[in-house]
Amino acid sequence: xxxxxxxxxxxxxNRLPVGRPLRQVELSERYQVSRIPVRDALQKLxxxxxxVSHGKAGHIIPDLNWQEAEDxxxxxxxxxxxxxxxxxxxxxxxxxxxxxxxLALLDKSGLSLLEKGELNWAFxxxxxxxxxxxxxxxxxxxxxxxxxxxxxxxxxxxNYQDHSQQEHFELLNLIESGEKSTALxxxxxxxxxxxxxxxxxxxSTN
Amino acid sequence: xxxxxxxxxxxxxNRLPVGRPLRQVELSERYQVSRIPVRDALQKLxxxxxxVSHGKAGHIIPDLNWQEAEDxxxxxxxxxxxxxxxxxxxxxxxxxxxxxxxLALLDKSGLSLLEKGELNWAFxxxxxxxxxxxxxxxxxxxxxxxxxxxxxxxxxxxNYQDHSQQEHFELLNLIESGEKSTALxxxxxxxxxxxxxxxxxxxSTN
DNA sequence: ATAATGAAAAATGTATACAAAAAATATAAT
DNA sequence: ATTATATTTTTTGTATACATTTTTCATTAT
Numbered sequence: 284x285x286x287x288x289x290x291x292x293x294x295x296x297n298r299l300p301v302g303r304p305l306r307q308v309e310l311s312e313r314y315q316v317s318r319i320p321v322r323d324a325l326q327k328l329x330x331x332x333x334x335v336s337h338g339k340a341g342h343i344i345p346d347l348n349w350q351e352a353e354d355x356x357x358x359x360x361x362x363x364x365x366x367x368x369x370x371x372x373x374x375x376x377x378x379x380x381x382x383x384x385x386l387a388l389l390d391k392s393g394l395s396l397l398e399k400g401e402l403n404w405a406f407x408x409x410x411x412x413x414x415x416x417x418x419x420x421x422x423x424x425x426x427x428x429x430x431x432x433x434x435x436x437x438x439x440x441x442n443y444q445d446h447s448q449q450e451h452f453e454l455l456n457l458i459e460s461g462e463k464s465t466a467l468x469x470x471x472x473x474x475x476x477x478x479x480x481x482x483x484x485x486x487s488t489n
Numbered sequence: 490x491x492x493x494x495x496x497x498x499x500x501x502x503n504r505l506p507v508g509r510p511l512r513q514v515e516l517s518e519r520y521q522v523s524r525i526p527v528r529d530a531l532q533k534l535x536x537x538x539x540x541v542s543h544g545k546a547g548h549i550i551p552d553l554n555w556q557e558a559e560d561x562x563x564x565x566x567x568x569x570x571x572x573x574x575x576x577x578x579x580x581x582x583x584x585x586x587x588x589x590x591x592l593a594l595l596d597k598s599g600l601s602l603l604e605k606g607e608l609n610w611a612f613x614x615x616x617x618x619x620x621x622x623x624x625x626x627x628x629x630x631x632x633x634x635x636x637x638x639x640x641x642x643x644x645x646x647x648n649y650q651d652h653s654q655q656e657h658f659e660l661l662n663l664i665e666s667g668e669k670s671t672a673l674x675x676x677x678x679x680x681x682x683x684x685x686x687x688x689x690x691x692x693s694t695n
Numbered sequence: 696a697t698a699a700t701g702a703a704a705a706a707t708g709t710a711t712a713c714a715a716a717a718a719a720t721a722t723a724a725t
Numbered sequence: 726a727t728t729a730t731a732t733t734t735t736t737t738g739t740a741t742a743c744a745t746t747t748t749t750c751a752t753t754a755t
Binding site: 696697698699700701702703704705706707708709710711712713714715716717718719720721722723724725 | 730732733735741743746747752753754
């Protein structure tokens, strides 16, 4: 496991202090490496929104907040149906099979949040990659990456997983039967609904 | 000027090889620094789309291509009107004044592409920042950053600058007079038109 | 001639050491 | 007591040196 992944995992599971600057030496001791790879990882994490600058020096783990969640869902709802639309006719039976496999794995228990996040993206990836629009794809992936910081909520107290899974299977069925416009609508609604639920939950807990 | 900025400037002005991996030692000799800051800069530039991975090791400057330009414009046309919509009522007279100042500077000659890119964003920033939607704002800024790689075309052979400037001024007028829906429409159309022109141009030259 | 294998080289990744900058603390003045 | 300033300490930034990986190129077998 890469240092970058380890830190992400620790952020997801609240094993690192939120709101207090992360010190390079602390991290280098914690993960038993020198400061150079720590710096690399920090920069990458910052670029992906897992960390934000803190004054002139230092990075902090930003607190989860409903405004960010709302914006992320908003953008996803805008861009992902577009991407699926481009991909739609290029999605093969093999692709759908892979997507189902990812969903099946998600149903297993004992997964870490990091693993759940990766499986979740593995599912979406199948729907988006065949679009052959690398630039749009990268942005969507990045948004999903950022959104994965909120998975702890969606898979924890909210218990949204079952319903979400069901909609994912439905989506695959619509793709298989070529019902494009219905599929696009379901995807859009799925993202918006999950977003609203998440935002409401975040608002209520803070 | 930061190393990161210098490299960006050199990419914009084709002073670095396109399509061939950039070597860390080459760059460290070129800019007279060690490999450590070079690595930092490369990583940041990669995260922002100025560089892409090349196999297992090394980064290359990706060639400009109409597909990327199209995707960037598409996303901008989706997201920027949204952001302006949120910001609209919070834009102050002082903001508009600042935006005009940026446009005035853009009319001067002798600006480097890097400077033009920065002024261009300074203008847009005024329209988007008051929205107070940091997450959406960051993505939009990132898209504009990536799009600035194509400024060499828009400000060079295409001679689109004059027309673009005029629309920018119009947009400010609409904001001042509170004509929200017209302003949003103009912005959307502005981005789409510029995009189509750019894409057509890129298609024709390759 | 071509493909496969292995040795040499070149390139990146990482650790340590030092320099510069920022933050924290103590000291002095009002 | 509070603010301003100086000093120390902490933290980040960078250079150099070494380790590991990747690539390249020569050698050999088919």
